[in-house]
Amino acid sequence: MDSIAAYLKNPPAGEVPAAAPGAGTPGARPPIPPPPSGQTRFYGPFGNVFRASNGLLAFSPPWSSLVAYALNEGRIKWRRPIGTTPGLAAQGIKDTGSTSFIRNGPAATAGALLIIASGPDRMVHILDKDTGQTLWETELKANADGIPAVYEVGGREYIAFFAAASGAKESLAYTPAEPDSQGYYVFSIPR
Amino acid sequence: MKTGRFTAVLLAGAISSGAPAPRQTYSNWNDYGGSSDSRQYSALKLINKSNVTRLQLVWSVKAPGPTGRFSFNPRWRRPRWTR
Numbered sequence: 146m147d148s149i150a151a152y153l154k155n156p157p158a159g160e161v162p163a164a165a166p167g168a169g170t171p172g173a174r175p176p177i178p179p180p181p182s183g184q185t186r187f188y189g190p191f192g193n194v195f196r197a198s199n200g201l202l203a204f205s206p207p208w209s210s211l212v213a214y215a216l217n218e219g220r221i222k223w224r225r226p227i228g229t230t231p232g233l234a235a236q237g238i239k240d241t242g243s244t245s246f247i248r249n250g251p252a253a254t255a256g257a258l259l260i261i262a263s264g265p266d267r268m269v270h271i272l273d274k275d276t277g278q279t280l281w282e283t284e285l286k287a288n289a290d291g292i293p294a295v296y297e298v299g300g301r302e303y304i305a306f307f308a309a310a311s312g313a314k315e316s317l318a319y320t321p322a323e324p325d326s327q328g329y330y331v332f333s334i335p336r
Numbered sequence: 337m338k339t340g341r342f343t344a345v346l347l348a349g350a351i352s353s354g355a356p357a358p359r360q361t362y363s364n365w366n367d368y369g370g371s372s373d374s375r376q377y378s379a380l381k382l383i384n385k386s387n388v389t390r391l392q393l394v395w396s397v398k399a400p401g402p403t404g405r406f407s408f409n410p411r412w413r414r415p416r417w418t419r
Binding site for chain 1: 363365368377379380381384385387391395399410412
């Protein structure tokens with residue numbers, strides 16, 4: 146109580162002194178040196194990346210990649226862009242990967258397939274698990290979200306995707322869902 | 337009362353850790369990520385490199401609802417009449 150009263154009488158006296166460079170409190174970041182002369186330092190909000198005025202990322206693609214690691218050998222087996230930037234793909238630039246928020250994970254199968262969607266361009270892809278090459282792909286009416294499910298009924302294998310209609314607007318990076326298209330999309334091989 | 341509840345929790349923990357882990361077959365998609373270990377793996381190979389190009393949409397079902405929600409992962413459940 147006495148300490149609080151003393152602080153209220155003279156708040157500046159209660160301030161923590163500025164840490165000397167190199168010392169500071171444990172875990173505190175060292176002070177950031179000023180930028181070199183002639184350069185401007187920019188700061189972005191936490192969890193975001195810099196985007197150019199057209200909404201694309203302000204660094205070179207690929208902006209989304211799928212990477213296969215050979216863990217027993219300690220090396221990268223293959224690496225490829227995943228998804229496209231629809232506005233660039235329409236101009237023939239298809240190797241950028243998705244630049245919008247991509248929230249899709251893969252499922253691997255004993256059929257040597259890797260099944261993954263890319264929501265922002267509404268595509269689903271089936272890749273060769275050994276090379277990462279696309280074996281088959283198709284476009285949904287909505288933006289696939291999450292991980293596909295692989296199941297079997299009556300001797301047939303099925304692949305199910307959930308696809309959302311988020312209401313996000315069309316942009317270079319994003320193809321919105323068709324109206325009334327949110328739901329489950331299930332693929333198999335016809336008998 | 338408090339002690340009794342604590343004991344019960346410990347006991348449940350001991351029973352579950354002593355039981356053998358259920359054998360995974362990865363033949364269906366019973367949990368988030370496919371199996372109780374969420375391995376995102378299926379042992380199915382009816383669809384493979386030899387026939388994957390013949391895939392077609394066989395059914396779909398609308399699931400209207402709030403937009404922008406996180407929809408997670410579909411789960412397979414054995415039909416009631418086969419259980």
